[in-house]
Amino acid sequence: MTSFYLPDLGEGLQDAEIVSWHVAEGDRVVANQPLVAVETQKAVVEVPSPRSGRIVRLYGSPGDIIDVGAKLVDFDEAARDDKESVVGKLPGIKASSVKAPPAVRARAKELGIDLTGVTGTGPGGSITIKDLTLKDLNYAGGDTAASPPPEPLRGARRAMARNMNHAGTQVVPATLTGQANIDHWPQASDTTIYVIRAIVAGIKMEPALNTWFDGQKMTRQLHPLVDLGLAMDTRDGLFVPTLRDIASQSDKTLRNGLEQLKKDVVARTVPPEDLRGQTITLSNFGMIGGDHSAMVVMPPQVAILGVGQLKSQAIVVNGKVRVARIMPLSLTFDHRAVTGGEAGRFFNAVIKELEKPKDGGDYDAH
Numbered sequence: 001m002t003s004f005y006l007p008d009l010g011e012g013l014q015d016a017e018i019v020s021w022h023v024a025e026g027d028r029v030v031a032n033q034p035l036v037a038v039e040t041q042k043a044v045v046e047v048p049s050p051r052s053g054r055i056v057r058l059y060g061s062p063g064d065i066i067d068v069g070a071k072l073v074d075f076d077e078a079a080r081d082d083k084e085s086v087v088g089k090l091p092g093i094k095a096s097s098v099k100a101p102p103a104v105r106a107r108a109k110e111l112g113i114d115l116t117g118v119t120g121t122g123p124g125g126s127i128t129i130k131d132l133t134l135k136d137l138n139y140a141g142g143d144t145a146a147s148p149p150p151e152p153l154r155g156a157r158r159a160m161a162r163n164m165n166h167a168g169t170q171v172v173p174a175t176l177t178g179q180a181n182i183d184h185w186p187q188a189s190d191t192t193i194y195v196i197r198a199i200v201a202g203i204k205m206e207p208a209l210n211t212w213f214d215g216q217k218m219t220r221q222l223h224p225l226v227d228l229g230l231a232m233d234t235r236d237g238l239f240v241p242t243l244r245d246i247a248s249q250s251d252k253t254l255r256n257g258l259e260q261l262k263k264d265v266v267a268r269t270v271p272p273e274d275l276r277g278q279t280i281t282l283s284n285f286g287m288i289g290g291d292h293s294a295m296v297v298m299p300p301q302v303a304i305l306g307v308g309q310l311k312s313q314a315i316v317v318n319g320k321v322r323v324a325r326i327m328p329l330s331l332t333f334d335h336r337a338v339t340g341g342e343a344g345r346f347f348n349a350v351i352k353e354l355e356k357p358k359d360g361g362d363y364d365a366h
Contacts, residue, residue, distance in 0.1 A: 016040040043272040099126040156237035177292040180354035183324035198353035205349035212300035213337035229278030291328040306330035
């Protein structure tokens with residue numbers, strides 16, 4: 001008998017939550033056949049079988065959290081047959097044509113929702129977490145005045161809580177606030193793309209903001225490429241997927257990349273590597289509400305830029321008061337690695353780029 005242990009599926013991974021098994025004890029499997037779906041660092045990952053053989057024992061059930069290096073499966077290699085192609089099935093789950101990723105299936109099971117009655121709005125008609133949210137309204141009931149019992153954090157919320165706790169104990173934050181006059185922007189301007197270009201301009205002025213800092217070793221690593229993290233709010237928690245090398249991409253390529261990341265986050269199919277390696281982060285919290293914010297810097301990054309709710313307000317221009325469209329901005333930085341002067345110069349460069357004349361077309365700001 002041979003045992004298979006949970007491998008390290010990503011940088012800094014300590015454990016993973018079992019979402020669903022694709023096989024059962026007694027099944028015969030072949031090498032590279034999917035064994036189990038696990039969720040780690042907010043991404044659902046399929047773990048393949050390392051070999052062919054018969055499954056003797058599965059360790060853990062959906063919802064269980066197991067450590068990296070812990071035993072996952074026992075194989076009986078005496079029954080090995082490399083030509084075997086029998087695929088295991090989820091116990092108690094009938095074959096279905098329903099399209100839904102493992103995380104959605106697990107959530108539907110928790111809510112008691114039959115996926116065959118849910119209309120999918122995701123890619124190719126797949127069911128998303130948002131689809132379940134709408135369907136859940138029809139399943140709600142019971143005594144709404146009674147408080148539900150405490151429940152353990154899982155999946156994305158558990159990862160978020162762990163990351164925020166780590167950031168809260170490691171970072172020495174400081175925050176700058178200001179605003180940019182964007183009254184001259186063309187109609188239907190792509191706000192996010194303009195802000196991304198402004199971040200590139202800010203880093204060109206002050207590369208110290210595009211840095212990883214190690215507080216234990218007291219070292220910093222300046223990055224030649226800008227890999228931008230984009231904070232995205234979902235019902236299940238905060239996701240921060242990454243746009244790579246934003247300075248070298250066209251506006252169209254950036255927009256396509258943004259849309260793909262949004263779809264992947266909603267469908268919970270974002271690749272694990274797209275949730276790592278950010279060198280600086282953007283939070284467009286103003287889409288929900290608020291003007292300014294003291295945000296959380298996620299180490300080893302040293303900075304996060306926030307965009308508040310766009311509004312019209314009275315400002316003074318050339319000694320005269322007039323109404324203009326304003327973009328509130330916030331910059332939180334790790335004061336261990338970034339000086340106030342560096343933060344200020346970055347911030348001013350961002351504002352200057354946003355206030356430059358815009359023609360509404362695709363432009364090259366790098």
